[in-house]
Amino acid sequence: MKTNILITLFIVSSFCTKMYTQASYSTLVATETEFTNALKNAKPGSEIVLKNGEWKNAQLLAIANGTKESPIIITAQTDGEVIFTGNSSLTIAGKHLIINGLWFKNGIPTSKSVISFRKDSKNFANNCRVTNCTISNYNPTDVTFQTHWVDLWGKNNRVDHCNFTGKTNIGSTLVVWLKGDEHTENNHQIDHNFFGFRPDLGENGGETIRIGTSTNSLKSSKTTVAYNTFKQCNGEIEIISNKSCDNIFNSNLFLESEGTLTLRHGNNALVENNVFIGNNKPRTGGIRIINKGHIVQNNFLIGLTGDDYRAPIVFMNGVPNSPLNRYHQVEDVLVQNNTIINCGTIVIGAGKDSEKSLAPINSSFVNNLVSNTNGKQLLDLNDANAKITFEGNIGETTAEINSDYFTKAAIEWQLLKSLPMPTANNTALTVSNYNKQSPSTDICNTTRTNLVAGAFNLNNQKIPSAILSKSGPLSWKPTVAIPTNNKPTTNIATVKPGVGTLEKAIKNAAAGSTLTLESGTYFLKNSVQLKKSIHIIGVHKDSVFIKANAKLEKPLSYLFRVQENCNFNLENVTLSGQHNKLVKYAIVSPNENEKAPYTLTISNCIFRNFKNKNGGSIFKAYVGTFANEITIKNSLFEDSYRGLNLSYEKGTTGNYNAGSVSLEYCVFKNMEQFAVSYTKAGNYFVNKGGKLSINHCIFSKVYDTEKGYILKNSGIDTVEITNSIFEKSYNLKTPFKLAAANHSVKNTLIYTCGTPKISGMASKAHIYTKNPKWEDAKHYIPNKKSILLKANNGIENIGVYLGSE
Structure with a gap:
């Protein structure tokens, strides 16, 4: 039985709590520099003892190699x-390191990990213990x-x-x-x-x-x-x-x-x-x-x-x-x-x-x-x-x-x-x-x-x-205050489908609230202006629909507007522009020259049928507005005129509409014009910045004309395209252009979409031009003959799937 093997495993791997008694020699360190120097001299069986007290903003890098019999031990002076x-x-990173007795307490991290068993893709930990x-x-x-x-x-x-x-x-x-x-x-x-x-x-x-x-x-x-x-x-x-x-x-x-x-x-x-x-x-x-x-x-x-x-x-x-x-x-x-x-x-x-x-x-x-x-x-x-x-x-x-x-x-x-x-x-x-x-x-x-x-x-x-069984530290008991603030929401409410029900719920919600939408269609009588941070989440994107009320005499310009100083989080819904009078935009920024920042986060959503050709798009950023971040994950954009439009800035001061635009596990298909237009006006060096990140995305039948561009990124300082697929824009000559030092495309397949223009200091690596060969084109599942599945082709999880729930 697996159980008996498991119990034996834990008995064999147990160590006494005060592991530093195993050390062949010990070094007491009081600063980050002393720690680094001690680690450089460490050998199997060495012990590095961190002095009691507060270690503020310490970025400890523990890379060393002990052995199974003589691990290198990094321990608190007192647990x-x-x-x-x-x-x-x-x-x-390294082998046979033991970390003991440390307390990371009430910190404010800015990196992705507090404790990581990896420095980078080539330096990671094996046989190590915290x-x-x-x-x-x-x-x-x-x-x-x-x-x-x-x-x-x-x-x-x-x-x-x-x-x-x-x-x-x-x-x-x-x-x-x-x-x-x-x-x-x-x-x-x-x-x-x-x-x-x-x-x-x-x-x-x-x-x-x-x-x-x-x-x-x-x-x-x-x-x-x-x-x-x-x-x-x-x-x-x-x-x-x-x-x-x-x-x-x-x-x-x-x-x-x-x-x-x-x-x-x-x-x-x-x-x-x-x-x-x-x-x-x-x-x-x-x-x-x-x-x-x-x-x-x-x-x-x-x-x-x-x-x-x-x-x-x-x-x-x-x-x-x-x-x-x-x-x-x-x-x-x-x-x-x-x-x-x-x-x-x-x-x-x-x-x-x-x-x-x-x-x-x-x-x-x-x-x-x-x-x-x-x-x-x-x-x-x-x-x-x-x-x-x-x-x-x-x-x-x-x-x-x-x-x-x-x-x-x-x-x-x-x-x-x-x-x-x-x-x-x-x-x-x-x-x-x-x-x-x-x-x-x-x-x-x-x-x-x-x-x-x-x-x-x-x-x-x-x-x-x-x-x-005893869980938690053995030799000491931390007293931890349960957090009472810093919660992501102040209120959670359930909303039923119908005409005007969503608008009413947003009006009555407190700032930071989460509105959970039940299955059904939510008909908007008016464009919704979000004057406070709000999180709208549907039970499932395929069963929660938001669209304009069919009985409106005048068409809606947009479904949602994110106002200044607000965070709008949209999840698990389908937004449709279909109407006898086409809705122009799904979501828009604050009005012109309202400069206070906002944030837009979209996850697991579908946008379709925004076909208004009178300047319409799924998202529009107005002149003089600025988003700290626009982050979109696991979402589908289809059967529409334009995708994301952040291109209305003019003049010579180098203005742009977002600090970063990040797309991950997204699909754009059957778009008459561009998927993304994110540009900076005038002198690019006056106001440096802007980052476009495209990862695990698929672009199919987008801007299928000779002069079309799937991605427009003029003047944006950083553009990173990775693990993505561009396909079936048969008439298109150039899907995108990259020219700056921080522009790169790698591990990407481009098939019947012309050839990207890579110039200047931009970089490219692992670009493929073969047919992806879908078994299921709707869900982008490759068949057995697809290059995406061939061993040793250098492709690292190229954009086959629509993301993770």
Whole structure:
């Protein structure tokens, strides 16, 4: 069994807390410079001791090579009394380094990572360990700035007995990366950590742990997450987001956390011996299942109130020919011997709609014990086409039970330190369908002499290891204040579809509010001026539509206007310009010469049918306006006249309309003119700046004329085009021009789109001109003969997919 191997692994890899006693010689350092010099002279067995006190704005770079027998140890003089503050960070690279006893406290980071197991793509960590440390309330002033507290790269690294509490901004707390063979099958261990309070962000990007990405989700990670505590980790629906293969989640405690352990992408996860305690707190959830080959067994779930995607056990529906970032069909999944008490309803086929039409298949739900004295139904078969075998399941409830799925029984319980356990008198729990996949032990690792339904042997007298195990620092206990401010929203409200309902909700919302839109169409009676920061999020972009009311006498010039000093965040909606009198713009900047900055963030949206040829475009920036950032991810722009237009500045002072325009995992197709026009007027050197970033984007049938340009970037200082595809603009001669020192295009495919003009100090690398050969052109899935899939072609995840949810 994988469990026995796992337990042995942790015993063998254990070290005593005061690891510096192993050192052959020790050096005490008090400054960053002294640390760097000591590390240069370090040899296997060396110890570098950081002096107690505050280390402010320290950027420690720990690159060294120890050995398995004699690691190099970097430790606090006294555990917990070396305090890193301000913009401090730690970068680890090399082999066999141990970091012990540090506290990153109340900092204000400006870089992406607080602790990174990589310096760059060629220098990363293997066989290294961070232990007995804490990161608490270490957040940027801007909660929309994405950071990670720990980025795990390399192989065979361990993060253990640490405390991570109080992350309030966007970005996963801990990320395991699989970009490149050096980081796959990594065998990382994340164990005995305490993951503390994290507030609800109201959007994606708040995972506590993420292992992989959708792009690399079919790669094997073999990461073990065990004996950790997750308490009030409420950042988003995915507490843990599994996005790779062959990972183990064992003996973790989830306490009052508003989300689920989500098997979002990837295959063959083992989820066993975990304990989920909701204490009847709102939105607390269990385990959500997507993809294939998973085993979910010996888990104990109690008092979880979540439903639908936050149900105690959720089998999702899949998408036909799903790209990596969507929902693969649930297949060959085994859910067995779990105990579920007073939770929400188990859901089979969650998310079923016109897109997610594939029910789970070839899966089993066997020997589970479900007891609901709260009156809840045990099971919601949301998709009757599900091919799941139900055997040996016992249900205790006052509600009706379908005998095809559960055998109804009255259970005799006894309390073991407030935990309900089935007594020895429950002969009805004995099941006969024992097979080679049935677990040989129960959740407490006690041998099963008789196979009974549920996670526990009858008359069990042991507490599960998930509850008993010590999480967090062993030698010291950090006192961490739970953050009460710096929250991304001040109010969350649900809006129903209809005429004028969205305008009314925006008018009544407080600044910084999140408006959640239910499925349906929202008809605007007037253009909406956003005079305060607002976050609009739909339940799903394919079921939430925003458009002009068909009965308007006068056409709308625009749907939304972002005013000065406002942040507009739009997510999971479809905006349409279709009307008997065409809407000119989807979104516009403040009015002319309103110079105070604003920010626009768009994620997972669709824009279509903005066909007004009288100067129209999907987005327009007016003269004299300025966006700090325009960031667009995972979005589709199609069947429209123009895309993003930031080109109205004139004169000689070098004005431009945005500090940066970033497009990632976006698709522009069937655009009559440009996808992006982002230019600077006059003398470019008078007012330097401007950055256009294009990454993992696809441009298909855009500005298909001889004089067309897909991208216009005149005068912009920095232009970076990477991992992208330009195709099927057959008549076009030049898709874009690059000329400045900070202009580059690399790892990009250009097919039947003319030839880009690269001159001056601009750079190019890995440009391909072959047919991408789509198997599914709608979703940009390459066929088996595509150059995008050929080995050793130098292409690094070129823009095939539409991004990650």
